[in-house]
Amino acid sequence: MFEKSLSDLVRGIRNNRQNESRYISSCIEEIKQELRQENVTVKANAVAKLIYLQMLGYEISWAAFNIIEVMSSSKFMFKRIGYLAASQSFHEDTDVLMLTTNMIRKDLSSQNMYDAGIALTGLSCFVSADLARDLANDVMALMSSTKPYLRKKAIILMYKIFLKFPDSLRPAFPRLKDKLDDAEPSVQCAAVNVICELARKNPKNYLSLAPVFFKLMSSSSNNWMLIKVIKLFGSLTPLEPRLGKKLVEPLTSLIQSTSATSLSFECVNTVISGLPTHLPSIQLCSAKLREMIENDNDPNLRYLGLRALSQILKHHPKVVQGHKDLILECLDGRDESIRLRALDLLSGMVSKKNIVDIVKKLMAHMDKAEGQLYRDEVLGKVIELCTQSNYQFVTNFEWYITVLVELTRIEGTRKGRLIANSMMDVAIRVKSVRPFAVRQMAVLLENAQILKGSGLRNSICEVLYAAGWICGEYASLLPSPRAALESMLKPHCISLPAHIQAVFVQNLLKLYAYIRKKGVDKEDMDEAEEVLQLLDDSLPMYVQASDLEVQERGCAAVQLLKYMRRLEEKGTDVTDEFFALFDGEMNPVAPKAQKKVPVPEGLDLDKWINDPPSESEEEIDGDGSFFGGSSSAGAAEIKEAVKPKRSKKEQREDEEEEEKKREARRQAKLSNPHYLPMTSPAAALVSKRDSSAGMVVEGIPVASLQLDVPLTLEIAQPVTTKKGKKGKKGKKGRRRGDDDDD
Numbered sequence: 001m002f003e004k005s006l007s008d009l010v011r012g013i014r015n016n017r018q019n020e021s022r023y024i025s026s027c028i029e030e031i032k033q034e035l036r037q038e039n040v041t042v043k044a045n046a047v048a049k050l051i052y053l054q055m056l057g058y059e060i061s062w063a064a065f066n067i068i069e070v071m072s073s074s075k076f077m078f079k080r081i082g083y084l085a086a087s088q089s090f091h092e093d094t095d096v097l098m099l100t101t102n103m104i105r106k107d108l109s110s111q112n113m114y115d116a117g118i119a120l121t122g123l124s125c126f127v128s129a130d131l132a133r134d135l136a137n138d139v140m141a142l143m144s145s146t147k148p149y150l151r152k153k154a155i156i157l158m159y160k161i162f163l164k165f166p167d168s169l170r171p172a173f174p175r176l177k178d179k180l181d182d183a184e185p186s187v188q189c190a191a192v193n194v195i196c197e198l199a200r201k202n203p204k205n206y207l208s209l210a211p212v213f214f215k216l217m218s219s220s221s222n223n224w225m226l227i228k229v230i231k232l233f234g235s236l237t238p239l240e241p242r243l244g245k246k247l248v249e250p251l252t253s254l255i256q257s258t259s260a261t262s263l264s265f266e267c268v269n270t271v272i273s274g275l276p277t278h279l280p281s282i283q284l285c286s287a288k289l290r291e292m293i294e295n296d297n298d299p300n301l302r303y304l305g306l307r308a309l310s311q312i313l314k315h316h317p318k319v320v321q322g323h324k325d326l327i328l329e330c331l332d333g334r335d336e337s338i339r340l341r342a343l344d345l346l347s348g349m350v351s352k353k354n355i356v357d358i359v360k361k362l363m364a365h366m367d368k369a370e371g372q373l374y375r376d377e378v379l380g381k382v383i384e385l386c387t388q389s390n391y392q393f394v395t396n397f398e399w400y401i402t403v404l405v406e407l408t409r410i411e412g413t414r415k416g417r418l419i420a421n422s423m424m425d426v427a428i429r430v431k432s433v434r435p436f437a438v439r440q441m442a443v444l445l446e447n448a449q450i451l452k453g454s455g456l457r458n459s460i461c462e463v464l465y466a467a468g469w470i471c472g473e474y475a476s477l478l479p480s481p482r483a484a485l486e487s488m489l490k491p492h493c494i495s496l497p498a499h500i501q502a503v504f505v506q507n508l509l510k511l512y513a514y515i516r517k518k519g520v521d522k523e524d525m526d527e528a529e530e531v532l533q534l535l536d537d538s539l540p541m542y543v544q545a546s547d548l549e550v551q552e553r554g555c556a557a558v559q560l561l562k563y564m565r566r567l568e569e570k571g572t573d574v575t576d577e578f579f580a581l582f583d584g585e586m587n588p589v590a591p592k593a594q595k596k597v598p599v600p601e602g603l604d605l606d607k608w609i610n611d612p613p614s615e616s617e618e619e620i621d622g623d624g625s626f627f628g629g630s631s632s633a634g635a636a637e638i639k640e641a642v643k644p645k646r647s648k649k650e651q652r653e654d655e656e657e658e659e660k661k662r663e664a665r666r667q668a669k670l671s672n673p674h675y676l677p678m679t680s681p682a683a684a685l686v687s688k689r690d691s692s693a694g695m696v697v698e699g700i701p702v703a704s705l706q707l708d709v710p711l712t713l714e715i716a717q718p719v720t721t722k723k724g725k726k727g728k729k730g731k732k733g734r735r736r737g738d739d740d741d742d
Helices: 006-015 020-035 040-055 061-071 076-089 095-108 113-126 129-142 148-164 166-181 185-201 203-219 223-236 241-257 261-274 279-293 299-315 317-321 324-330 336-346 355-368 372-391 397-407 416-429 431-446 460-473 481-487 491-495 498-522 526-538 548-569 575-580 633-642 648-670 681-687
Strands: none
Touching: 006 020, 006 040, 020 040, 020 061, 040 061, 040 076, 061 076, 061 095, 076 113, 095 113, 095 129, 113 129, 113 148, 129 148, 129 166, 148 166, 148 185, 166 185, 166 203, 185 203, 185 223, 203 223, 203 241, 223 241, 223 261, 241 261, 241 279, 261 279, 261 299, 279 299, 279 317, 279 324, 299 317, 299 324, 299 336, 324 336, 324 355, 336 372, 355 372, 355 397, 372 397, 372 416, 397 416, 397 431, 416 431, 416 460, 431 460, 431 481, 460 498, 481 498, 481 526, 491 498, 498 526, 498 548, 498 575, 526 548
16 A cells, blocks of 8 residues: 555656666665565556656566566456556567467457457567467457457457468458458458558559459548558559559549548559559649649658659650749758759759750859758759760750869869769860860869869869860860970979879870970970970979879889980980870770670680699698698698699709708807707707607707705605594694695
8 A cells, every 4th residue: 555656656756867767776676576466456556667667768578477467457457557568568589478378369259348459459569470370360250340449450450460470361361351341431441451561562462452442442531541542553553554544533533622632642643653654644643743842831742742753754754844943943942852852853854955054053053052962962963964865965065164164163072073074074075175175174274273172082173183184185285285284383283182193294294295296396496495394393293292103103204204315415306206105096985895896716715825834743841731730641632732833943943942041040040149059969860850760869968957956856745534524734734634736
């Protein structure tokens, strides 16, 4: 009578916020004492408090057996507490779960429908494979109960049993099918729900139920059940094309007449997935989706509407193009997920006529957009729109180069590599745009200090990689090659990423080769000499770079120029040879072009180019085996398999090398003051092995040691004692019978 109630526990926890864990620990100890009592009321009260503590995160699995005791109570009030605790704390691996089988069977067959109902509800939370197998027939019997309350609960529980015990589906399916015609709407809804969930795994097995579901869709007014039925038809129509024609009229009627947005959206989804070629229905769905997207009060509806439009875009892009203004308007929304969905739709709405307007809108939107990640998404979408289908919609490539140059002004972007690759792709593949592209790249090189940015590997400074390469490769198109060369030799270039510096070094030589060739043709070498002097003065900064690749290229360039100067001093002109190193146009090559090249007749790609290495006959040194020192046949085979294959010449070289190592070891021993050399011929035999007797022990020298302290050991006699008697004490008080064995 003095136990704390659940209200007292809650009140006490609130009053002990400073020492909550200590207070709860004391309460748990009290609960354990209460669970040991025989009074069921006290146990039920204790279990109710455990339910609350479990909701706070405390483990109560230790009270599983006591929970079962409360579940077995004859009073519904206590039984409900027990089943609630079991629903929260029991799982498939609970040890005492096997003890509940007969108790749950008894409750399922109870005359009190609430006892059976609470058993069905609780079992659905902790049903295991064993419980599903043992209780499947009892639950199946309740599907035919006269009480709708039990029928609907039994039908829902059967789905959990099907998952744990699939063999029960075949005998239970006829009864489940009959419940689709049940007079009680709640039972119908339960049966529809179970069949729809089963059809998600394998829709083909439930195609025969299409007439029954069509009747339900035409006659039912329950929106929730209609949503489930329409979802099921959405998975069945791809399997049976004729079914889609039957669904056109009822689905379009529901779309036009229903005021429930959720039901309307499911009808639209079913039409898009089941009737993708029926243009009038698709147009009706498109108009309905526009109404959803225009609803500013519900961002979830706008997102779902944009997502459904992306499905229509796959089959009817022209239908979606009519909503271009609405989709562009969604880019100004506050929800980032809606903006990203609108960006995805733009890729299917682009044409040759509207690509300029769409890109212009995206560029303006990018300038005022917040968040660097989102701005990078917009930047990537601009390039994707222009490059899709191999530049299908780009009619003016000078405009596209201008767009790429403008994109380089976006601060903090991480899409520098993407912009650089696009610049190089256009400059290489579109010959007519090269002069314009080269001039724009020269401007980028002059403003390299602005584009340097953070210097990270995928920042906007990556465009300098493309600018340097294009200016060097197409130097003849530059208005001023010397200005581009000077831009690559400015001091700030040394702070660029290493791969950009390496490209600069390589293309400096290309620019100098063109300037030199041009001077020879015009018979005016003054500019070439000035550029050569500039290279001699500035190239060493690349030689001193921290990256090895840049150092190597810088050293090679410096030495090449020095060699050319020495040849010139001797009167040898190597301008044509130097220019020939970089002459020739780089043509684009498809990634799979090599596969299209036919193999020449008579060429065997699997044949050895050189003779294969000969097998070695050398054996492994030593008389022991690598695998445990055994000389068995198996170990010999393994040793033979792992033997290195060397020629006789290599064997002789190895023997000479081993002899040199032995001589070096002997010299090291002679010079080592801590090494005792062997002084007698007998002692010399110690270092040699005898094949029959092993080491020669007789040759080991014996030295006498002069010590002041005698090394005499006194061995004490063991003391025997009778069993059960203690040993005698020694001189220091220690019992001899207690001595250790050491």
